[in-house]
Amino acid sequence: MATVQFCNVRGEPQGAPVLLDRRRRRLSTIAKQHANKRRPFMVSVHRGVGPGDKIVPSDDTVRTRAEWKDTLIGAGDVVLITYLPMGGGAGGQKAGKQIGMAVAMIALAVAMPYAVGALGIAGSTIGSLSLVGKAVAAGLTAGIPAGPSHTLKRSSP
Structure with a gap:
């Protein structure tokens, strides 16, 4: 099953992971359904990750918005939504x-x-x-x- 996980830029979890069924989906659909649109975020896709592995976004795993519609998420993939600082004055x-x-x-x-x-x-x-x-x-x-x-x-x- 694919998993959607949420964290902040320090890698701290920001909510419970969401388990998705086995069918393939587009990354754009997953981001639209599960990301908080009022907060800035980035999305990374991690393939072949073990259950105890630490997931950290890198240049190879981060997907830009233009790539979301072309990226398919399979059964064993992990989608990591990382919320960025909002600033604030x-x-x-x-x-x-x-x-x-x-x-x-x-x-x-x-x-x-x-x-x-x-x-x-x-x-x-x-x-x-x-x-x-x-x-x-x-x-x-x-x-x-x-x-x-x-x-x-x-x-x-």
């Missing part, structure tokens, strides 16, 4: 939002010194301020970028 955010946040933060970091200088807080007068004045100027200099940064982080879901 940090904290569930989409990649586009992460890139946009990075660009916005770089723009904010570039523009902040000019904005602080335009306000006259930390320009040439910082040397003549008292210790308290310098602390206030430093707090404003650090606080002005912190406000928009916090707003950007809160606005992106």
Whole structure:
């Protein structure tokens, strides 16, 4: 009997093997019936595998989608469906939002010194301020970028 097995890229089993009857089938039919279409996967066909042999996809055994319709699965063959990592972004955010946040933060970091200088807080007068004045100027200099940064982080879901 032919067998369909499922694993992840580390070779760990991802479900119970499925035993198929003895008739010959196309690989495209087996992949359509048994693979989870919501997850990326690759398919390999292993012929003449013993019961205790470890099955690992290799260049010789992996079949591309174009080859599926031409590959027949016999009685002693093992079809291995290997699920690939899906990726996922940090904290569930989409990649586009992460890139946009990075660009916005770089723009904010570039523009902040000019904005602080335009306000006259930390320009040439910082040397003549008292210790308290310098602390206030430093707090404003650090606080002005912190406000928009916090707003950007809160606005992106």
